[in-house]
Amino acid sequence: MSQELSVSVWRSETNAFQEFAVPAQDNQTILDVVSWIQANSDPTLSYRFACRVGMCGSCAMMVNGEPRWTCRTHVKKVLKSNSLQIAPLRNLPVVKDLATDMEPFFDKWVEAKGVFQGTKTRHDAIEPILPDTAERVAASTAIECINCAVCYAACDSVSGNADYLGPAALNRAWSLVNDVRDGAYEERIEAVSGTGGCHNCHSQGGCAKYCPNDLNPSASIAGLKRKTTRNWFGWGRS
Amino acid sequence: MIRPHRNHPLWLAFMLHRVSGVALALFLPIHFYVLALALTDPAALNDFFALTENIWVKITEFGLVFLLAAHMLGGLRLMAMEWLPWSDRQKTFAATAVAGAFAISCSFFLSAVSL
Numbered sequence: 538m539s540q541e542l543s544v545s546v547w548r549s550e551t552n553a554f555q556e557f558a559v560p561a562q563d564n565q566t567i568l569d570v571v572s573w574i575q576a577n578s579d580p581t582l583s584y585r586f587a588c589r590v591g592m593c594g595s596c597a598m599m600v601n602g603e604p605r606w607t608c609r610t611h612v613k614k615v616l617k618s619n620s621l622q623i624a625p626l627r628n629l630p631v632v633k634d635l636a637t638d639m640e641p642f643f644d645k646w647v648e649a650k651g652v653f654q655g656t657k658t659r660h661d662a663i664e665p666i667l668p669d670t671a672e673r674v675a676a677s678t679a680i681e682c683i684n685c686a687v688c689y690a691a692c693d694s695v696s697g698n699a700d701y702l703g704p705a706a707l708n709r710a711w712s713l714v715n716d717v718r719d720g721a722y723e724e725r726i727e728a729v730s731g732t733g734g735c736h737n738c739h740s741q742g743g744c745a746k747y748c749p750n751d752l753n754p755s756a757s758i759a760g761l762k763r764k765t766t767r768n769w770f771g772w773g774r775s
Numbered sequence: 776m777i778r779p780h781r782n783h784p785l786w787l788a789f790m791l792h793r794v795s796g797v798a799l800a801l802f803l804p805i806h807f808y809v810l811a812l813a814l815t816d817p818a819a820l821n822d823f824f825a826l827t828e829n830i831w832v833k834i835t836e837f838g839l840v841f842l843l844a845a846h847m848l849g850g851l852r853l854m855a856m857e858w859l860p861w862s863d864r865q866k867t868f869a870a871t872a873v874a875g876a877f878a879i880s881c882s883f884f885l886s887a888v889s890l
Contacts, residue, residue, distance in 0.1 A: 602779030627780070691780050740853060742785030742865065755785075756861045763858065 542612065543620040544570055546582065549633050554622065555579075567607035567615070568596050571623060571635065584635035591749065594685035598635050599624040604690035606749040626690040628703075642686050642705070649706035650728045653713060654721035664718060671775075676715035679708045679757050681750045688744035688754050700733035704744035704754035707735050711757035714764055726768050735761040788869035792849045795842040802839060830888070837884040844876035 542561050545554040557574050568586055575582040586596035591609040598607050600615050601622050615621065629637035657664065666673055688704040689695055695703045702710075710729050713719050729735045735758045744754040767773065777786075812820035826832055852868045862868070 599780075604780065693781070693786075739789050740785065740856060740865075741781075741789045742783065743780060746783050746785075747780070753863075755865075756863075759856050759861055766858070 542570065542616070544574065545620070545622045546571070546574060547624040547634060548582075549625075549631050554624075561612070565612045567598070567600050567605065567610045567612060567621070567623065570612060570621065571598075571607065582635070583633040585637075592683060594683035597626055597685040597687045597690070599626060599690065604687040604747050606685055606687060609749060626686055628690050628692065628695045629686065637686075639686060642689055642703070643684075645702045645706040645733075646684075646709055648728060648733070649702045649710045650721055650725040651706055651709040651713070653716070654719055654724075656718065656720035666717065670717075672715045672717050675760065676712045679712040679715075679752060679754075682708060682752060683750060685749065687747050687749055691743035691747040693741055693743070694737050694739050698733065698737055701737045702729065702733050702735075704738075704758065707738075707761055708744075708752060708754040708757040710735075711760050714761070722774065723768075726765055729761050730765045730768070735765060738762075784866045784869055788849060788852075788872070791845055791873070792853070795846040795849070798839075798842050799846060833884065833887045836887065837880050840883045841876050841880035844879040845873060848872035848875045 540561055542559045544557045544559050546557060547553075548555045557578050559570050559573050559578075562569070568589065571582070571584050572586075575584065584596070584598070586608060587593040588595070589608045591606055594606070596607045597604060599605075599622075600607065600610060601617055602624075603615075604626060605615070607623075612621070623635065625631045625635050625637045629639065629642060632638050668674075668677070682705060684705065686705065688708075692701075692704055694701050707729060710725055714722055714725055719725075738755070738758045740755060740759070742755050745752070745756070748754065764774070767775075781790075809820070809823055812823065827836070849869070849872045852865070852872050855868070856862075856865065
């Protein structure tokens, strides 16, 4: 690796990429590169991050055309001809430079009935949930989402249909339709059956390829397709 | 050029299914028109059959059979994915569908050129 990286960063004011030279380090993440530029080259550069350890889901960007969590993406892994291209996430409005407006993404979580609807009160006994039941195993496959919107940016179905709920929201819905403690199964199945629902998915698998937590929203959406089809025929839940 | 976020096997499987579907939709009206010549103009149909002896027509037919087989086998993969319990072997299934389509279309082509 040479001593300086050639980095193209998307700037919203000029609607074009701006070139920066950034000192190369042995261990360096994409977020380190962006932070170096903001601290040393151009303090007006806007971007978003919080935890720096892959938990908060704030720092995702397009790196060389692929969506990635930048705090856990090492430069060495993605460097091409000693250069990097860094842009805001696809499929979301840009607030400024590398910071996207996440509101449409989270609105769709609400539309997909992504809020847990408990059926017990604090006065009820805690319900034992056995971890090896089929429902709990299915729910557990989908619960480690950090809301980074990497899958949303990878998805061409989202690009093609503004109403499509997207892989993250549907993955959340899959987790909840398998949660035996939840009391909103019918509402949720209805929510994911509509015009923006799971049947818009073209099974391209970009969500599963790029999910930084190795989740598989494609599998969750296929599961929702089975559940909604069963519901349409009146065949019950499982 | 394929954009970087699309450069993976299941996106290519999606695109093959889409392109083969559109190509077959364009082909089928022509196919039915030619079949209808059997009733409306048998002499023209015989002339058309003579055209099918041309090697380039046979190569084109090989492509058509490949697209038809790829669409059928790829469609079976998608139906299995959406109706049967999930399997993580989707890339293997997609590759198998393409290999199957290639085998079917090659068999057709060998049969066509050996007659």
